[in-house]
Amino acid sequence: MPVRLRISLQGKRNSRIMHIVASHAGASRDSKPLETLAIFSPRVNPDTGEKRVEWAVERMRYWLGVGAQPSKTVLALLERVRISHPRTLPRARLVVRNGADVVHF
Numbered sequence: 001m002p003v004r005l006r007i008s009l010q011g012k013r014n015s016r017i018m019h020i021v022a023s024h025a026g027a028s029r030d031s032k033p034l035e036t037l038a039i040f041s042p043r044v045n046p047d048t049g050e051k052r053v054e055w056a057v058e059r060m061r062y063w064l065g066v067g068a069q070p071s072k073t074v075l076a077l078l079e080r081v082r083i084s085h086p087r088t089l090p091r092a093r094l095v096v097r098n099g100a101d102v103v104h105f
Helices: 057-065 072-080
Strands: 003-012 015-024 035-041 052-055 093-097 100-104
Touching: 003 057, 003 072, 035 057
Parallel strands: none
Antiparallel strands: 003 015, 015 035, 035 052, 093 100
């Protein structure tokens, strides 16, 4: 079964903590993961004014190297912290056929 990198929610309502985990693709969102790769607490610490973020960068690179597929949200986060290369989107081409404009991807 393929491995996915996804976000798992922990905590209680209005006090969520998000984990980026490696888990089997068929497993439910909050099931036991193969490995926890990052922890993100969106609540701001009143003393320091910072949010808590912990990344296991080497383990993320390992899982990506062995073929784990990140979800769209995790991929956006990995691109933001420059762990993964930005997605390359295909460019649209404008083709004229029989006088009508057709967009091809």
